Amino acid sequence: MNFELLAEERVAIESGGIAAAQWTWQAHAAYLRRGVVRPEDLTGRRSDFLIRHAMELQGVELKEVLDDPKKARGGARSLPCATREIDRAGLCSAPVNIAVLPAFSAALTLRFRLLTPLLTRDDDSFYLFDNPVRKDHVFGVPFLAAASVKGLAADAFQRGFPHGSAWTELGRDDQTRTMRYRQDTAAATRLFGVASDDSEKLASAAGRLHFSPVWFSHVQYLVMNPSKTDKNGKPDGSGIGTQPIQFEAVAPVTEKGKPVQAEISFFYFNPAGANDSDEATARADLACLVGALAAWWPALGLGAKRLAGYGAIAPLSAVCRATGYADMQQPLEFSGAASWRQLAERIAKGRA
Numbered sequence: 001m002n003f004e005l006l007a008e009e010r011v012a013i014e015s016g017g018i019a020a021a022q023w024t025w026q027a028h029a030a031y032l033r034r035g036v037v038r039p040e041d042l043t044g045r046r047s048d049f050l051i052r053h054a055m056e057l058q059g060v061e062l063k064e065v066l067d068d069p070k071k072a073r074g075g076a077r078s079l080p081c082a083t084r085e086i087d088r089a090g091l092c093s094a095p096v097n098i099a100v101l102p103a104f105s106a107a108l109t110l111r112f113r114l115l116t117p118l119l120t121r122d123d124d125s126f127y128l129f130d131n132p133v134r135k136d137h138v139f140g141v142p143f144l145a146a147a148s149v150k151g152l153a154a155d156a157f158q159r160g161f162p163h164g165s166a167w168t169e170l171g172r173d174d175q176t177r178t179m180r181y182r183q184d185t186a187a188a189t190r191l192f193g194v195a196s197d198d199s200e201k202l203a204s205a206a207g208r209l210h211f212s213p214v215w216f217s218h219v220q221y222l223v224m225n226p227s228k229t230d231k232n233g234k235p236d237g238s239g240i241g242t243q244p245i246q247f248e249a250v251a252p253v254t255e256k257g258k259p260v261q262a263e264i265s266f267f268y269f270n271p272a273g274a275n276d277s278d279e280a281t282a283r284a285d286l287a288c289l290v291g292a293l294a295a296w297w298p299a300l301g302l303g304a305k306r307l308a309g310y311g312a313i314a315p316l317s318a319v320c321r322a323t324g325y326a327d328m329q330q331p332l333e334f335s336g337a338a339s340w341r342q343l344a345e346r347i348a349k350g351r352a
Contacts, residue, residue, distance in 0.1 A: 078218040078251035086139040086215065102272035103324030104282035110293065110340055111263040115312040117222060117249035119304040120144060133219055133248040142250050144214040144303060149264060152302055153209070153293060154192045160292030161185065187285055190276060208285070211266040218260055220251035249310070261316060279325065287348035294340035318343040
């Protein structure tokens with residue numbers, strides 16, 4: 001943490017001004033952690049923060065808005081994060097040395113553009129808002145956890161290659177249904193593994209996929225105002241909200257209005273000598289996985305509340321580096337909106 005920056009931030013806040021070139025939202029949050037003693041003081045601090053840093057004033061003087069917060073108008077703007085530090089640490093993109101992996105292993109990178117704000121949830125117990133975006137505890141950079149990416153990939157695979165029976169018929173809850181799906185779908189077990197308490201029916205096994213976190217560069221602040229509902233729990237049609245809920249989200253654009261791009265990196269570890277470790281099986285696993293991601297992630301998005309439109313993405317490029325394949329001695333690279341699908345088709349068909 002940059003303590004000199006925190007000192008400058010405190011002086012700027014206490015004097016009523018702010019140095020935009022030196023301000024970071026992480027510094028402000030850290031200052032509030034130290035400076036706010038009573039929980040009831042947080043409301044005023046939060047309002048001041050939103051007005052100063054998260055709202056477009058549109059020609060209104062800052063002092064005028066501080067005197068009357070209702071004069072703050074316009075949409076939330078994006079705030080940059082300290083991605084430079086985490087990039088210097090080599091954590092944003094940690095390349096896999098494919099040469100040391102067993103034959104028919106592969107490392108893939110799927111790059112995309114974020115179209116709408118992406119929601120995640122942090123476990124921080126004391127923050128400016130009740131719904132902070134998940135951030136790295138050391139660098140304070142927002143990210144989508146590797147476990148979350150794996151879960152979203154498993155969901156896309158299940159949608160792309162559904163079970164012969166309806167999902168609700170596979171068990172009493174999602175955990176039981178997932179176990180049944182993995183039991184009946186060998187490719188899903190190979191890719192994602194399975195944790196089983198009943199070794200007689202299905203032994204526990206580690207999956208061959210290993211994901212990295214997805215790092216992002218900007219955040220913004222959202223206000224959701226749920227509508228009033230009738231006795232049946234449906235919107236009453238009045239359009240009147242009940243209570244505004246503030247959310248921190250990953251922003252789809254930078255503070256200069258440029259689209260935010262990110263990449264999903266993962267590798268397929270093929271266990272040499274194990275069952276189903278031949279080239280045909282590994283190639284089929286990779287092609288099916290990438291094909292499912294290409295079909296469902298752009299349609300559903302990433303993160304939380306994606307069915308409501310949050311976390312929408314558009315593919316930009318796809319790269320696959322593999323070992324042991326005669327037709328993939330050089331990396332496979334595709335670009336454009338259809339790049340993910342093209343990579344899946346290329347892996348499935350073999351040599352072009």
